[in-house]
Amino acid sequence: MxxxxxxxxxxxxxxxxxxxxxxxxxxxxxxxxxxxxxxxxxxxxxxxxxxxxxxxxxxxxxxxxxxxxxxxxxxxxxxxxxxxxxxxxxxxxxxxxxxxxxxxxxxxxxxxxxxxxxxxxxxxxxxxxxxxxxxxxxxxxxxxxxxxxxxxxxxxxxxxxxxxxxxxxxxxxxxxxxxxxxxxxxxxxxxxxxxxxxxxxxxxxxxxxxxxxxxxxxxxxxxxxxxxxxxxxxxxxxxxxxxxxxxxxxxxxxxxxxxxxxxxxxxxxxxxxxxxxxxxxxxxxxxxxxxxxxxxxxxxxxxxxxxxxxxxxxxxxxxxxxxxxxxxxxxxxxxxxxxxxxxxxxxxxxxxxxxxxxxxASPGNKRKRTEVVDTGTSKAGTSHAKEVAPTEERTTLNPYEVALISSEKARKKAESSAAIVEDLRKRLRDAETSLSDNITQQTAREEDIISRLESQCRRFVRRTHQEFELDTPEDDRLLDALSLLEVNADEAREGIADAESSLSRLFPFFFTKKEKPDTFAALAKCFNAEEDLGHNLRQEGLKVGVEGTIALVASSQQNIDWAKVGEVPKMETKTWQSLIKAAKPNSKKILAFLGFKPTPAPSSSKPEIK
Structure with missing residues (x-):
């Protein structure tokens, strides 16, 4: 099987x-x-x-x-x-x-x-x-x-x-x-x-x-x-x-x-x-x-x-x-x-x-065995070579000579291998050091990215006063910070879309003679002016109301000296309230004529006049 x-x-x-x-x-x-x-x-x-x-x-x-x-x-x-x-x-x-x-x-x-x-x-x-x-x-x-x-x-x-x-x-x-x-x-x-x-x-x-x-x-x-x-x-x-x-x-x-x-x-x-x-x-x-x-x-x-x-x-x-x-x-x-x-x-x-x-075998015996080989290579091999060199008639080597030559070759091979191994070890240490440095740099870079992501999330919370939590966290600091930033970004995009829609509808009323900007940033900048845009709009509305009231009174064929009306000094609040109260039964009709929907309780406060 x-x-x-x-x-x-x-x-x-x-x-x-x-x-x-x-x-x-x-x-x-x-x-x-x-x-x-x-x-x-x-x-x-x-x-x-x-x-x-x-x-x-x-x-x-x-x-x-x-x-x-x-x-x-x-x-x-x-x-x-x-x-x-x-x-x-x-x-x-x-x-x-x-x-x-x-x-x-x-x-x-x-x-x-x-x-x-x-x-x-x-x-x-x-x-x-x-x-x-x-x-x-x-x-x-x-x-x-x-x-x-x-x-x-x-x-x-x-x-x-x-x-x-x-x-x-x-x-x-x-x-x-x-x-x-x-x-x-x-x-x-x-x-x-x-x-x-x-x-x-x-x-x-x-x-x-x-x-x-x-x-x-x-x-x-x-x-x-x-x-x-x-x-x-x-x-x-x-x-x-x-x-x-x-x-x-x-x-x-x-x-x-x-x-x-x-x-x-x-x-x-x-x-x-x-x-x-x-x-x-x-x-x-x-x-x-x-x-x-x-x-x-x-x-x-x-x-x-x-x-x-x-x-x-x-x-x-x-x-x-x-x-x-x-x-x-x-x-x-x-x-x-x-x-x-x-x-x-x-x-x-x-x-x-x-x-x-x-x-x-004990370590001692092993060392002795090594010492014998080394001794035979360094001494006996050298003296024997001197004896054999002048003799050209000998063509064969006895077993002892073969062993010495083999031992010498093994020694040289071992020395060469040792040098190669040492070189490899050095290169390995250098590579390990370089790798360690790269890992340290990468770790520091990741830590910086995580800190920046978390900082952006905190800034969003401070601006919107709205804090979110992840439904399924990854238990990874980097991934969780990125996911939380994505949630905040989605919320910000939805808020910008709603704001752009609202400001687009209001723009013609505040800026009657301007063309609406193409970008949201330019649109928002228009409403972020130093002057009070709401006050200006109210003043325009008051002007229209005054002119409509004058036209309505004139159309009712009332004999009013408008020059005297224009020269009325500053009116006290109590006088204003009493006059409004007297005109209240007909205020709804007047407002309807002017194109405004009547309010449940007309304000008795004095209008803002510059």
Whole structure:
């Protein structure tokens, strides 16, 4: 049956997730975490890697611990291809080694306990979380109590800043979402007899921690311990956990979590129900500054062997994608059944895989090996060249000479590559600086645009005394300010249209001898003159009324001396009111004759006369 890869989708990180990461101290360092914006496929910035909220709350933090770095190299997988429960497995193992065994995380011990399996089902092939770290079926290990299902973790992805290490082999590979998962022989690499002998005391101590009555240690106790002391096991640290010094420890990321937050976090990453109690402490006192390691305690060190240049040997790759487990994560999470179905498939490869991988070597041995090669190149190669130069009869080289020549070529190639890499790093730093400057300038420009938009909105409110609110805000300051300005502009356009219509109708009455302007601005300017246009209109109306009244009186054939009427001195208000009252019975008829509609109560005030 054809398989279907699970695709990336837009990250869905809630405010609750952000608050939890803040409480854990994961966002304390500026730039340590960046959240995706609108992208539905990860595009991490330079020196950032793709991780998940559920990875971080299970003990991951940057810079990443060397043990996890080399695990990724040896297994040939990327960080996003490990499930969240696999991350917790590594965190518990490192805490177990440093706090309860008193040794650095040990590769030989790891191989005795764990193996890697493909994660998937019959019709689905996972790429995000496509591999699972599981406990071998023949090993007794701590019951971690994984949750039954943690599928939602794939949707909560983000970017974490991974600081570049000095050595290339210590840098985790950049994100590649299209990289296929290829099962390697290293996935099921088993400890050699020599490694079993070296780690027998550690396995015995693990069984003792599990089975001592009254002092049994569990996976949930180990998990609770590293969450309580606020040290991320999967972060590169200055000091091992057996030197933990309490609240003043340099590796702590935050203050102690509240009882409520710790309880909530433990139940989120485990299968504990609300009825199950959260362990208040470990039944076995972990090593720390107050409980130091015994005198002459052996600190057995064993890291996964890395081939030269940090690349996994091609001969160790099994290209058949159909090999490996096809169990979904929910079936693997809570049990050791994940190792059973796949071990039968790779049983024939097991012995071969242990032989093809080099044995664990200490950093000291690796340095000695390098020194021998360098010495042979610089001294023996030079003296031998002087001996061979005069001799023209020799046409063949012995194996030692071939090795020296090959070593010299490799050295020159390495020096050339180092110069190229340094040049690329410089160009990359310059590009990153330029990009950072551009981002800063763009951010400042956007902030200026937002301020101007908001200022225009405030000016509109002050002018109109009318404030609007958006029905469906975008929760984006720039878009919301622009939308609000558009609402204000629509309101302003409607007001201008109404004003233009009204002023157009009034214009012939105020300006009888002028032609109406074409633009609204010119029309409004006409009505915004310094003189009182209303007073002038009233005066014109009064003039018409007087002339009409004179004509009406004359037409009624009344004998009036109009010269005397024109010489009447200024009239007092009471006299005016009495005369108006006397003429009131006929005022309606007079007004109708003059073309005015009568008012309910004619004004008895004196007219404005200049």
């Amino acid at each position: 054809a398989t279907e890869d699970l695709e990336w989708e837009r990250s869905k990180i809630s405010n609750q997730d952000v608050n939890m990461m803040k409480k854990l101290g994961l966002m304390k360092k500026e730039g340590a975490i960046r959240f995706p914006s609108e992208e539905s496929y990860p595009t991490p910035p330079i020196e950032y890697r793709v991780s998940f909220v559920d990875h971080l709350i299970r003990g991951l933090s940057t810079p990443i611990h060397d043990f996890l770095r080399v695990l990724l190299f040896v297994y040939g997988v990327q960080l996003h291809q490990l499930t969240s429960n696999s991350i917790l497995h590594v965190a518990i193992f490192i805490t177990l080694c440093e706090c309860f065994l008193g040794v650095p995380p040990n590769w030989a011990l790891w191989k005795r306990i764990f193996c890697l399996r493909r994660n998937g089902s019959h019709n689905t092939a996972y790429n995000i979380g496509g591999v699972v770290i599981s406990v071998r079926s023949d090993v007794e290990y701590f019951d971690v109590k994984f949750p039954d299902s943690v599928q939602g973790w794939r949707k909560r992805w983000l970017y974490v800043h991974e600081e570049s290490a000095n050595s290339v082999e210590h840098n985790i590979a950049p994100f590649d979402g299209n990289a296929k998962i290829l099962r390697r022989r290293s996935w099921d690499a088993k400890a050699t007899e020599e490694e079993k002998t070296a780690t027998e005391a550690l396995m015995s101590r693990i069984h003792e921690l599990q089975n001592t009555r009254g002092k049994e240690l569990s996976g949930i106790q180990i998990t609770t311990y590293f969450l309580r002391i606020r040290v991320q096991p999967l972060q590169a640290r200055k000091n091992p956990l057996w030197t933990y010094a309490g609240e003043k420890d340099a590796n702590r990321l935050s203050k102690d979590l509240s009882v409520k937050d710790l309880d909530k976090l433990i139940r989120r990453i485990s299968s504990l129900s609300k009825k199950d109690p959260i362990p208040s402490s470990c039944r076995v006192e972990p090593y720390s500054a107050t409980n130091p390691l015994p005198h002459n305690h052996p600190t057995l060190a064993s890291l996964p062997p890395l081939p030269e240049d940090g690349e996994v040997e091609e001969q160790a790759v099994v290209t058949d994608d159909n090999q490996g487990s096809s169990l979904p994560e929910s079936e693997i999470a809570g049990s050791r059944k994940s190792a059973v179905s796949s071990e039968k498939e790779v049983e024939s490869d097991a012995s071969e895989s242990t032989q093809s991988l080099p044995s664990a």
